[in-house]
Amino acid sequence: MRRLAASLFVLFALACQIGLAAQNESPVTLEEMRITAPAEQADGPVDGYRATRSASATRTDTPIHEIPQSISVVPAQVVEDIGAVRLEDALDYAGGVERGNNFGGQGLTEFLVRGFSSQEFYRNGFAVNRGYPNMPDASSIERIEVLRGPAAMLYGRGDPGGTFNIVSKQPQAERRTVMGSQVDSEGLRRGTLDSTGALDEQADFTYRLNLVAEGSDSFREHVESERYSVAPVLRWQLDQATAITLEGDYLHNRHPLDRGVTRYANQQGKLPRDRFLGEEAAGKLSNDNATTQLRIEHLLDDNWTLRGGVQYLDGEIHGGAVENNSNSYALGLAPGASSVGRNYSERWLNWNDVNVQANAEGNFDLAGFAHTLLLGVEYDKFNYNSLIRRSPNDNAFPIDLYNPVYGQPLPALTRTTTHDAERLESYAFFVQEQIALTERLKAQLGARLERFEQRYVNKLNPNGDWEQAHNAVTPRFGLIYDLTDELALFANTSRSFKPNRGADRLGKAFDPEEGVAHEVGIKYDLADRDLSLTAALFHITKENVLTNDPANTGAESFQIAAGEVRSRGFDISLAGNITPQWRVIGGYAYVDAEVTESTSATMPVGTRLGNVPRHSFNLLDTYEFAGGPLAGLGLGIGLKYVSERQGQTSNNTFGMDGYGLVDLLAYYPLSENVRLNLNLNNVFDKHYEERAWNVWSYAGEPRTLQAGISVSL
Numbered sequence: 001m002r003r004l005a006a007s008l009f010v011l012f013a014l015a016c017q018i019g020l021a022a023q024n025e026s027p028v029t030l031e032e033m034r035i036t037a038p039a040e041q042a043d044g045p046v047d048g049y050r051a052t053r054s055a056s057a058t059r060t061d062t063p064i065h066e067i068p069q070s071i072s073v074v075p076a077q078v079v080e081d082i083g084a085v086r087l088e089d090a091l092d093y094a095g096g097v098e099r100g101n102n103f104g105g106q107g108l109t110e111f112l113v114r115g116f117s118s119q120e121f122y123r124n125g126f127a128v129n130r131g132y133p134n135m136p137d138a139s140s141i142e143r144i145e146v147l148r149g150p151a152a153m154l155y156g157r158g159d160p161g162g163t164f165n166i167v168s169k170q171p172q173a174e175r176r177t178v179m180g181s182q183v184d185s186e187g188l189r190r191g192t193l194d195s196t197g198a199l200d201e202q203a204d205f206t207y208r209l210n211l212v213a214e215g216s217d218s219f220r221e222h223v224e225s226e227r228y229s230v231a232p233v234l235r236w237q238l239d240q241a242t243a244i245t246l247e248g249d250y251l252h253n254r255h256p257l258d259r260g261v262t263r264y265a266n267q268q269g270k271l272p273r274d275r276f277l278g279e280e281a282a283g284k285l286s287n288d289n290a291t292t293q294l295r296i297e298h299l300l301d302d303n304w305t306l307r308g309g310v311q312y313l314d315g316e317i318h319g320g321a322v323e324n325n326s327n328s329y330a331l332g333l334a335p336g337a338s339s340v341g342r343n344y345s346e347r348w349l350n351w352n353d354v355n356v357q358a359n360a361e362g363n364f365d366l367a368g369f370a371h372t373l374l375l376g377v378e379y380d381k382f383n384y385n386s387l388i389r390r391s392p393n394d395n396a397f398p399i400d401l402y403n404p405v406y407g408q409p410l411p412a413l414t415r416t417t418t419h420d421a422e423r424l425e426s427y428a429f430f431v432q433e434q435i436a437l438t439e440r441l442k443a444q445l446g447a448r449l450e451r452f453e454q455r456y457v458n459k460l461n462p463n464g465d466w467e468q469a470h471n472a473v474t475p476r477f478g479l480i481y482d483l484t485d486e487l488a489l490f491a492n493t494s495r496s497f498k499p500n501r502g503a504d505r506l507g508k509a510f511d512p513e514e515g516v517a518h519e520v521g522i523k524y525d526l527a528d529r530d531l532s533l534t535a536a537l538f539h540i541t542k543e544n545v546l547t548n549d550p551a552n553t554g555a556e557s558f559q560i561a562a563g564e565v566r567s568r569g570f571d572i573s574l575a576g577n578i579t580p581q582w583r584v585i586g587g588y589a590y591v592d593a594e595v596t597e598s599t600s601a602t603m604p605v606g607t608r609l610g611n612v613p614r615h616s617f618n619l620l621d622t623y624e625f626a627g628g629p630l631a632g633l634g635l636g637i638g639l640k641y642v643s644e645r646q647g648q649t650s651n652n653t654f655g656m657d658g659y660g661l662v663d664l665l666a667y668y669p670l671s672e673n674v675r676l677n678l679n680l681n682n683v684f685d686k687h688y689e690e691r692a693w694n695v696w697s698y699a700g701e702p703r704t705l706q707a708g709i710s711v712s713l
Contacts, residue, residue, distance in 0.1 A: 043124070043167050046075035046143055049585040049620075050530055050576035056145040056165035058434065058444070059125065059154055060361055060372055065525050066434075066442055068478030068490035070148040070536045072573045076141060076169070078585060081622055081636060081665060083182060083679045083706050084138040085190060085214070087166070092640060093620045094146045095573035095587015097162075100611050101693040104257040105225075106285055106317060107132035109691075114148060114538055115567030115593030115612050116161030116515075123166045123249070126293060126311040127155070130382050131351030133289050133315055134251045136166060139192050140210040140231040143167045148571070149517045149538065150496035152474035153448045156378065156428055160496040160515030160540050161567070168247065171206035171235045172196045177713040182677075184706035187217025187224075208233040219702050221276040222406070225255040225284070241299040249291040254284040257321030260698035262340065262401060263647060263654040265332025273687060273699030277399055278322040281410055282344060285319035305361045314352035321345055322410070325395065326694050338402050341395030344410050345417075351384040372434040374446070381425045388418035419459040424499065426452040440482040444492075447475040454499055454509065468509035472497040486527070491520040496542075505549055505558035513561075515542040531576030531584075539568040541596070548600040564597035565609060565649075574619075581626050586619030586639075595649065602650050610650070611692055613658070615643040622665070638663035647692035656697060659688035677708040 040046065042055035042062070051073035054064050064071055072094045084090045088109055091097045100110030100117050110117045121129040121136070128136070144166055151163035175197030182190040191213050199205035212229035233247040256278060261271040295309035324340045333340070359376035391397060391411035399405070432446030451471050458464030478492030494517050500510035521536025545563035573587035593609040622636030643658040664680045685703040692698070 043170060044142070046073065046077065048077055048530065048577055049075060049583045050532055051075055051143060051145075052532075054145055056122075056125070056163075056167075057147050057151075057154075058372075058432065059359060059374055059376070060434070062372075062434065064532070065488060065523055066480060068442070068444055068480040068492045070519060070521055070534050070538075070571065070573070072146040072148075072534075072587065073575070074144045074146075074585070076143060077583075078620065079138050079141055080677075081634070081667065082620065082638065082663070083665070083677050083708055085182065085188070086138055087136040087141065087144065090138060090141065090144055091146070091164075093585050093587075093618055093638070094144070095618065096148075096571040096589030096591070096616060097146060098611065098613060098616060098642065099691045101691065102135070102698070103132060104259045104321070104323070105223075105255045106253075106257065106287055107134065109135055111162075111164070112612055113146070113162030114160075114540060114569065114571070114589075115591045115609055116159050116540065116542065116565075117611070118159040118161050118163070120151070120155070120158040120163040121166065122155065122164065123291065124168060124247070124293060124295070125155075125165065125357070126309070126355050127353070127380070128166075128249075128291060128313065130313065130353040131315050131384055132287065132317055132349060133313075134227075134253045134287050137212055137227070137229045137231075137251065139194065139212045139229065140168050140249065141166055142169045148536070149492070149519055149540070150474070150476070150494040150515055152472075152496040153430060153432070153446050153476040153494060154376075156380070156426060156448065156450055156474075157452065157472075157498045157512075158496055159498060160517050160542055168231070168233070168249070169194070169196075169208055169210065170245070171208040171233055173198045173203040173206055178710050179713070180708060180710040182706060182708040184704050186219050186701065186704050188214070188706070189216065190214040204237045206235045206237075219274055219704075220258060221274050222278070222280045223256050223258050223276055225253065227254075228252045243297050245293070245295040247293045247295070249289075251287075251289045253287045254319075255287070256280075256282070256284050257323060259323060259693065259696040262324060262695055263692070263697050264327075264340070264695055265652075265654075266335055266337070267333055267401070268338070271401060273702070275401075275404070277324050277340075277342070277401070277404065279344075279406060279408065279410065281407070282320040282322045285317055285321060285347065287315070287317045289313065289315040303362055303364050306358075307361070308356075308358040310357075311355045312352070314350070316348075316350040318348050319346065320410075321347070322397070324399070339398045339400050341393070342397040342399055343393070344391040344397060344413070346389050346413060348387045349385070351382070353380065353382045355380045370436040374430075374432040374434075376428075376430045376432075378428040378430075379426070380428075382423065384422045386418050386420055387416070389413040390415045390417050416460065421457040421459065422501070423455045424452060425454075426450055442480050444478045444480075445476065447473060449473055450497075452499060456501070456503070456509075463507060464503065466503045466507055466509045470497075470499075470512055472512065480523070486525055488523045489521075490523060491518075493518045500544065500546060500561055502546070502559065504560055505551065510546065510559075510561040511544045513542055513544045515540060517541075526576070529577060529579075531574070531578065533572065533574050535570070535572040537568075537570050539566075541566045543597075547598045547603060550599045560599065562597070562599055563595065563603070565593065566596045567591060567593035567609070567612075569593075581624045583622045583624075584619065586617070586621075588615075588617045590615055602652055604651055607649055607651050608646050610646050610648040610653070613643040613645045615641070615658075617641040632669040634665075634667045636665040638665065642688075645692075647697060648694065654692075654697070656689040656692060659686055659700075661686055661688070661700075673712040675710045675712075677706075677710075679706040679708075680704070681706065 098112040102109040428450040430448035476494035480490040496515035544561040547563035571589040
C-alpha cells in the first residue's frame with residue numbers, strides 16, 4: 001500500500017511539472033466579460049442545502065425531479081455548518097438513516113435505511129465498502145447522495161434498503177486554499193487543508209488536494225485515536241472532448257477496539273457511558289486504506305458520451321485488543337455476578353479489490369420520444385484474508401463491570417480461531433433507458449445481468465472450504481408524472497441480491513439474499529423558494545436470510561438460507577431555502593420491520609429487526625443574517641429524535657430507549673477570508689444509546705463544545 005501511495009504522488013508531481021511546462025498561446029483579450037452563476041452539475045458543488053441534479057441514481061446527469069425514486073442529497077454546506085468530521089455526522093440529516101454496528105470503532109459503520117442494514121458505500125460510483133474500510137473523512141466530501149431502495153441494477157450486489165454514493169471534491173480552475181482547525185471539549189485536535197487551482201494558464205491541468213491530521217481523546221475512558229488522510233486529485237482536459245481524472249484517497253487510523261458497554265441479561269443496571277472494558281496495554285488497531293481511481297470521459301459527438309475507469313483499493317487492519325466474551329444475551333450473568341470473562345486477541349486482516357467500469361450514454365430522439373440510453377459493463381475482483389489468534393479461553397482474564405481494575409498482564413496467545421481467505425469475482429452487463437413518453441410523463445427501465453463466483457478457504461479445516469457461482473438478474477422500472485410544474489407522482493419497483501457468506505451443515509454454500517422493493521411517492525419542488533420535498537410509501541422483502549437449521553443436533557449450530565424479513569413504511573425528506581437566508585434539511589421516517597419467515601426459536605416470525613426504530617426525525621435549521629451589524633452571522637439548531645429499538649433481531653434481547661437531541665451551531669466571518677464556527681452538541685447532555693451489536697450497546701456522546709476556524713488564501 002505504501003508503494004501504491006508513493007506511486008500516486010510521483011504521478012501527481014510529474015503531471016504537475018508537465019502542466020507547468022506546457023506551452024500555451026497568449027490569452028485572447030475580450031472587450032466585455034459577463035459573469036454568471038454556473039449551473040449545477042451532478043458531480044459539482046451545491047449552492048446551499050438543496051441539490052437539483054444527481055448522477056448516482058442513473059449514472060447520468062439528471063434532474064432529481066425527473067427521477068422516479070426517493071433520493072436525499074447532503075451537500076458540503078451542511079458538512080461545513082455542523083462541523084462534521086466523519087461521514088456519519090452528515091448522514092444524520094439525510095432523513096431516515098440510522099447508525100448500526102461500527103466494528104468497535106474500526107471500520108465503516110453499518111447504517112439502517114428503510115429497516116435494513118446497509119454498508120453499500122460508493123465513491124464517485126466505485127465501491128469502497130470492500131473489507132473493513134475506515135469511516136470516510138468529511139474533509140473531501142462535496143456531497144453525499146442517499147438512494148432509497150435497491151440500486152442493484154446499476155451497482156450490483158447490495159442491500160435492498162439503500163445505497164450511498166460519495167461525490168468527492170473535484171479540481172476547480174480558480175486557485176483557492178483553505179486551512180482549517182477544530183478542537184472540542186472531549187479532546188479533539190484536528191487540522192485540515194483544502195487546496196485547488198489550475199497548473200497552467202489554459203487550465204488544462206487542474207488539481208485538488210485535501211489533507212487531514214487528527215489526534216483525539218474521547219468521552220470513553222482510555223480511548224484515544226489518531227488519523228491522517230491524504231486525498232489528491234488531478235484532472236487533465238486533453239481537449240474539448242476528453243478529460244482524464246486521477247484521484248487517490250489514503251487514510252490511516254489507529255483506534256482501540258471499543259465495542260461500548262455490555263447489556264447482559266441479569267446485569268445490575270446500565271453501565272456509565274464512559275466505561276471501557278478493554279486494556280490500554282493491548283494497544284490499538286491500525287486500519288490503513290489506499291484507494292486509487294483513474295476515470296476517463298470522452299464526448300464522441302453531441303449525442304454520445306463514453307465513460308470508463310478503474311479503481312484499485314487495498315486495506316489492512318492489524319493489532320491487539322481485549323474484549324469481554326460475547327455469550328448470547330440469553331445466557332447473561334449469573335444472578336448477583338459482577339465479573340465477566342475477557343480474551344486478548346491479535347488480528348491481521350487484509351483485503352484488495354479491483355473494479356473496472358465502462359459505459360456509453362446516448363441522448364437522441366426515436367419514434368417520437370426523447371431517449372437517454374445507458375449501456376455498461378463492469379468487472380470486480382475482491383480478495384480477503386484474515387488471521388485471528390486469541391488467549392486460552394474467554395473467562396481467564398476477567399474484569400468487574402462495576403469496579404474495573406486495569407493493568408492485568410496480557411495472557412499468551414494460544415488459539416487460532418480464524419484463518420481463512422475469500423475471493424469474490426463478478427462480471428456484469430446492464431442497460432438503462434430514460435424515456436420522455438410525453439412532456440409530463442417519463443419512464444425509467446433497466447436490467448443488470450451479473451455472474452459472481454465465490455470461493456472460501458478455511459485454513460483451519462479443509463472440510464470447511466466451499467465455492468459457488470450464481471447468475472443474477474436485477475431489473476428496475478419506474479414512472480414519474482408531473483401533475484403540475486411543481487408536483488410530481490412517481491412509482492418504482494426493483495430487485496436486489498447479495499451473496500451470503502458461510503456454508504450449511506453439508507458444506508454447501510448458501511444461496512444469495514434476494515430483495516424486492518416497491519415504492520410510490522410524490523416530489524414537490526418550489527423553484528421560487530429553492531425548496532424540495534419528497535415523500536414515499538415503501539414495501540421491501542428480503543429472502544434467503546440465514547436462519548437456524550432445524551436439523552441441528554446436540555451442540556451443533558448450522559444455518560440455512562430460508563428466512564425472510566419484511567419492511568414497510570413511510571418517509572419524507574425536505575431540503576432547501578424557506579427564504580434566501582433561511583435554510584433547512586431533514587426528514588422523518590416510519591418503519592415497520594420484522595421477521596416474516598424463520599426456523600429459529602430465538603428469531604420467530606414477528607420479531608422486530610435489531611437497531612430499527614419505528615419513528616425517527618431529524619432537522620437542521622439555519623438562518624444567516626444578510627445585512628446590518630450582524631451580516632454574515634449564521635445561527636442554527638439541529639433536532640434529532642429516535643424511538644425505542646431492539647438491540648438484536650431476537651425475541652430475547654435488550655431494548656434501547658428512545659431519545660431526543662438538540663444541537664446548536666453558530667458561524668461568523670471575521671473577514672472575507674476568515675470564518676469561525678462554534679457548535680454545541682447534545683445541549684441537554686442526554687444519556688442515550690446510539691447503536692447496538694450482540695451484547696454491546698454504544699453510548700452517544702455527552703454535551704460537547706466544538707470550535708473551528710478556517711482561513712482562505
